[in-house]
Amino acid sequence: MAVDERRAAAAVRELLAAIGEDPDREGLQDTPDRVARAWGELAAGYSTDIGDILGTTFDIEHDELVLVKDIELVSMCEHHMLPFTGVAHIGYIPSSNGRVTGLSKLARLVEMYGRRLQVQERLTTQIADALVEHLDARGVIVVVEAEHTCMTMRGVRKPGSRTVTSAVRGQLRNPATRAEAMSLILGR
Numbered sequence: 001m002a003v004d005e006r007r008a009a010a011a012v013r014e015l016l017a018a019i020g021e022d023p024d025r026e027g028l029q030d031t032p033d034r035v036a037r038a039w040g041e042l043a044a045g046y047s048t049d050i051g052d053i054l055g056t057t058f059d060i061e062h063d064e065l066v067l068v069k070d071i072e073l074v075s076m077c078e079h080h081m082l083p084f085t086g087v088a089h090i091g092y093i094p095s096s097n098g099r100v101t102g103l104s105k106l107a108r109l110v111e112m113y114g115r116r117l118q119v120q121e122r123l124t125t126q127i128a129d130a131l132v133e134h135l136d137a138r139g140v141i142v143v144v145e146a147e148h149t150c151m152t153m154r155g156v157r158k159p160g161s162r163t164v165t166s167a168v169r170g171q172l173r174n175p176a177t178r179a180e181a182m183s184l185i186l187g188r
């Protein structure tokens, strides 16, 4: 489902009026449409098909960890509709039948699940579960580190605080394998 930009623009116009602004003053005239287009990007993840991302695999024998670190993340918190930004680290041990995905597809998963209204825990879990379900990965580790603007620019106002979440599946739950993956993730 694509974003209904006309409806979004009407809502933004209402919001401008609600905060005491004049939606018709010169500087704001195009703002509702701009914000609606911005939400078209920020909510694009709802209309992404996971089959388009993980449908192509390569037959490569690799029974050890594949890890992509520091994948930039932008998402919108579902509680305040404010951004949270940071990085995701995604590691997996491919299935025994050699279903290895392209490295960029791991970053595309971050885009797909990030460009929605989210909580960080669910975003982390969805990425991990997608790799188990669609690639039959033997093990998965996903670590997300993010700063939530709902905690920095409003509310409790604690700039610099970072939230770290992880989701670990299959063979990566084994303490030794997990520790190895974590040291690769945390070793900058």
Ligand SMILES: Nc1nc2c(ncn2[C@@H]2O[C@H](COP(=O)(O)OP(=O)(O)OP(=O)(O)O)[C@@H](O)[C@H]2O)c(=O)[nH]1
Binding pocket: 077, 078, 079, 118, 119, 120, 121, 148, 150, 151, 155, 156
């Ligand atoms: N678990 C979790 N909480 C989040 C996330 N993003 C924002 N929150 C929290 O959601 C909570 C919403 O709490 P409420 O008490 O309903 O809302 P609020 O009055 O705006 O809360 P404050 O932010 O404390 O002012 C806050 O504690 C936020 O920090 C997230 O990704 N995961």
Ligand SMILES: [Zn+2]
Binding pocket: 077, 078, 079, 080, 081, 082, 148, 150, 151
């Ligand atoms: Zn929030």
